[in-house]
Amino acid sequence: MTKGEDRKNRPGLSLHVPEPKFRPGDKVDFTHLAIPEAGDQPRPDESCAASETFPLCTDLVRVLDDEGKACGPWDPRLSPDRVRAILRDMALVRAFDERMYRGQRQGKTSFYMKSTGEEATSVAAAHALASDDMVFPSYRQQGVLIARGYPLIEMVNQIYSNRGDKLKGRQLPIMYSSRDHSFFSISGNLATQLPQAVGWAMASAIRHDSRIAATWIGEGSTAEGDFHSALTFATVYNAPVVFNIVNNQWAISSFSGFAGAERTTFAARAIGYGVAGLRVDGNDPLAVYAAQRWAADRARSNAGPTLIEFFTYRAEGHSTSDDPSAYRSAQEREEWPLGDPIMRLKNHLIALGEWTEEQHAEMDRELAERVKAATKEAEENGILGHGLHHPFHTMFEDVFEKLPWNLEEQSEQAIRERNIKWPE
Amino acid sequence: MIEAINDALDIMLERDPDVILLGEDIGYFGGVFRATAGLQQKHGKTRVFDTPISEGGIIGVAVGMGAYGLRPVPEIQFADYIYPGLDQLISEAARLRYRSAGEFIAPMTVRSPFGGGIFGGQTHSQSPEALFTHVSGLKTVVPSTPHDAKGLLISAIEDNDPVIFFEPKRIYNGPFDGYYDKPTKPWKGHPGARVPEGYYSIPLGKAHTVRSGSAMTVLAYGTMVHVAEAVCRDKGVDAEIIDLRTLVPLDIEAVENSVEKTGRCLVVHEATRTSGFGAELAALVQERCFYHLEAPVERVTGFDTPYPHSLEWAYFPGPIRIGEAIDRLMEA
Numbered sequence: 001m002t003k004g005e006d007r008k009n010r011p012g013l014s015l016h017v018p019e020p021k022f023r024p025g026d027k028v029d030f031t032h033l034a035i036p037e038a039g040d041q042p043r044p045d046e047s048c049a050a051s052e053t054f055p056l057c058t059d060l061v062r063v064l065d066d067e068g069k070a071c072g073p074w075d076p077r078l079s080p081d082r083v084r085a086i087l088r089d090m091a092l093v094r095a096f097d098e099r100m101y102r103g104q105r106q107g108k109t110s111f112y113m114k115s116t117g118e119e120a121t122s123v124a125a126a127h128a129l130a131s132d133d134m135v136f137p138s139y140r141q142q143g144v145l146i147a148r149g150y151p152l153i154e155m156v157n158q159i160y161s162n163r164g165d166k167l168k169g170r171q172l173p174i175m176y177s178s179r180d181h182s183f184f185s186i187s188g189n190l191a192t193q194l195p196q197a198v199g200w201a202m203a204s205a206i207r208h209d210s211r212i213a214a215t216w217i218g219e220g221s222t223a224e225g226d227f228h229s230a231l232t233f234a235t236v237y238n239a240p241v242v243f244n245i246v247n248n249q250w251a252i253s254s255f256s257g258f259a260g261a262e263r264t265t266f267a268a269r270a271i272g273y274g275v276a277g278l279r280v281d282g283n284d285p286l287a288v289y290a291a292q293r294w295a296a297d298r299a300r301s302n303a304g305p306t307l308i309e310f311f312t313y314r315a316e317g318h319s320t321s322d323d324p325s326a327y328r329s330a331q332e333r334e335e336w337p338l339g340d341p342i343m344r345l346k347n348h349l350i351a352l353g354e355w356t357e358e359q360h361a362e363m364d365r366e367l368a369e370r371v372k373a374a375t376k377e378a379e380e381n382g383i384l385g386h387g388l389h390h391p392f393h394t395m396f397e398d399v400f401e402k403l404p405w406n407l408e409e410q411s412e413q414a415i416r417e418r419n420i421k422w423p424e
Numbered sequence: 425m426i427e428a429i430n431d432a433l434d435i436m437l438e439r440d441p442d443v444i445l446l447g448e449d450i451g452y453f454g455g456v457f458r459a460t461a462g463l464q465q466k467h468g469k470t471r472v473f474d475t476p477i478s479e480g481g482i483i484g485v486a487v488g489m490g491a492y493g494l495r496p497v498p499e500i501q502f503a504d505y506i507y508p509g510l511d512q513l514i515s516e517a518a519r520l521r522y523r524s525a526g527e528f529i530a531p532m533t534v535r536s537p538f539g540g541g542i543f544g545g546q547t548h549s550q551s552p553e554a555l556f557t558h559v560s561g562l563k564t565v566v567p568s569t570p571h572d573a574k575g576l577l578i579s580a581i582e583d584n585d586p587v588i589f590f591e592p593k594r595i596y597n598g599p600f601d602g603y604y605d606k607p608t609k610p611w612k613g614h615p616g617a618r619v620p621e622g623y624y625s626i627p628l629g630k631a632h633t634v635r636s637g638s639a640m641t642v643l644a645y646g647t648m649v650h651v652a653e654a655v656c657r658d659k660g661v662d663a664e665i666i667d668l669r670t671l672v673p674l675d676i677e678a679v680e681n682s683v684e685k686t687g688r689c690l691v692v693h694e695a696t697r698t699s700g701f702g703a704e705l706a707a708l709v710q711e712r713c714f715y716h717l718e719a720p721v722e723r724v725t726g727f728d729t730p731y732p733h734s735l736e737w738a739y740f741p742g743p744i745r746i747g748e749a750i751d752r753l754m755e756a
Contacts, residue, residue: 134491167524170525175523178527179524179528187515187519187523194484195480195481195484195512196485198484199484199485200491201488202488203444203489225508226511229480229481229484230481232476232481233481399561401521401583404629404672405673
């Protein structure tokens with residue numbers, strides 16, 4: 001047994017506290033990031049052993065090259081119509097984000113979160129799933145709702161918390177829910193949706209259903225305990241579930257090193273659980289589609305769960321309450337080596353002769369008009385704080401299936417107060 | 425009580441194909457307290473199965489199963505180990521109906537053995553009900569007899585809201601009157617042990633008057649119903665003993681009617697005192713029955729310490745502590 005005095009000549013230990021490469025004002029150089037050539041990554045069979053995917057967990061699955069050509073075995077060979085539909089949905093997400101961000105700045109609502117630069121990770125993935133596969137999103141997958149045709153006006157109603165809001169003004173803006181679109185209620189508590197997705201997938205398997213579950217999480221939230229329990233349950237019961245990690249490099253002000261990115265990739269974690277893993281260029285919509293399709297087919301054929309890391313970049317602030325210039329270099333966005341998902345898919349379609357700059361500009365104009373029209377229509381139902389909200393008693397409903405006596409009493413109290421504060 | 429719980433689970437597995445049991449050691453082995461014995465063999469391993477040791481995972485997957493349309497009944501091996509599942513219970517199960525405006529619900533029943541009196545020490549004796557009664561959207565149930573355990577568990581499983589179902593493990597195999605130095609009696613012969621065959625249910629939110637009386641009202645649940653009953657009997661106090669059975673929703677009418685009749689109220693629970701459920705009961709009685717009260721509301725509870733091992737019977741709110749409170753109430 002070593003006693004204290006024997007240790008006196010040993011070097012002192014040091015604590016490593018991760019630090020991002022670039023802070024505000026720093027010149028950005030991303031050449032340290034290994035970006036492999038598009039098309040170089042092998043595509044194993046969907047039914048392969050999870051361990052066989054290990055090389056792909058440290059690689060980067062890419063389809064679109066710098067000229068916009070689709071290459072290699074991961075090319076999903078989509079019809080031009082499908083590619084145009086993905087492009088259109090991504091552009092609609094961006095147009096919607098722009099308008100809602102402005103709406104928050106104009107005081108029409110309290111809060112908004114954009115997904116700029118990450119549109120492929122939700123839109124292209126949603127196109128690869130069946131429309132009734134259950135999605136357990138985090139707060140930055142508005143692209144799934146849009147790809148599934150959820151009415152824009154319903155999204156705006158929710159963001160404005162007005163009398164048209166299907167969630168009755170109870171939820172913070174963007175915490176959507178739509179059972180009809182197989183889009184699970186968004187929670188503010190990070191990572192909780194992962195074990196829930198596994199449970200849903202287990203239920204589907206118990207019932208010999210053919211639907212699968214897909215769930216999304218940011219790289220920062222993979223540090224939560226629910227990430228671990230979800231992966232464990234998924235592998236134990238071979239649950240038909242797809243885990244999507246959107247590694248956008250930033251969790252508010254913390255760079256991905258605080259979730260462990262300095263030592264390994266997020267995809268590599270899959271292997272330790274016995275889950276298949278893929279690391280994918282998250283700004284390459286065709287690679288995102290192909291990987292999601294591979295994982296969905298794997299789950300659907302009872303071959304097990306998959307963890308996909310989408311390597312991407314959060315191009316904007318975390319939310320309307322965040323100013324990223326306080327913690328990262330403004331140059332990062334322009335220097336990001338994987339480019340912009342919308343531009344890359346647009347260039348691909350143009351290279352194929354299936355799209356033109358004029359068509360693209362026309363589409364952008366049309367989408368901006370569509371978003372504007374939805375916004376105007378929603379504003380007729382009210383904006384936050386302007387009095388057009390759900391009646392007071394609705395605050396007490398749905399806590400339980402039936403109102404218990406204490407909520408009945410409190411509801412009467414609220415209505416009494418209302419009549420004093422705002423007499424008719 | 426174990427057999428009654430097993431019977432309730434068996435009946436619900438039989439009646440409703442949506443009912444799924446999951447938890448640590450509950451499958452092949454039948455549970456560390458035998459509550460699920462034989463159920464996997466009878467209903468199959470996709471209806472009754474073992475889980476990894478992860479309370480957050482158990483509750484989390486149960487929420488997902490509920491969203492799919494199943495009616496999961498997760499077991500947490502001891503209430504002391506429910507804490508890793510709290511985020512899923514408080515932030516998710518309890519809020520799901522509200523936040524989705526009824527689109528998604530969590531019709532789950534979390535069963536968990538709770539309470540002390542078994543030399544369980546710090547992590548096999550706790551009574552954490554107040555953590556759950558404080559959460560809007562959760563129902564909390566604590567039975568005190570085999571008859572009630574079966575009927576309440578069936579109601580809990582059929583309920584479309586998440587229910588925390590605490591089973592006082594001290595009385596799994598027989599009632600316990602607090603006289604720890606006397607031999608334990610089995611349930612046989614106790615009126616609460618007459619358990620009808622087959623399906624029946626006891627509504628949540630309805631208290632049970634164990635004994636009618638006029639001298640004072642005793643509000644209790646779980647093991648403490650039996651302890652309080654024995655002390656009142658031995659002291660010859662004509663107390664009205666109310667077994668609350670469901671803490672949320674509370675049977676406020678039963679409480680009010682009784683205290684208005686007796687004018688005195690004693691609240692008894694095993695859990696620690698400060699911010700315990702007894703504080704809520706005392707406040708409600710004070711607010712709603714003030715002009716009928718002839719004495720301050722008394723609370724007999726566990727002390728504000730972690731549950732000790734060697735000093736269990738010094739900690740447990742037994743006959744002496746209850747007896748003193750009864751004397752104070754009657755002298756006032």
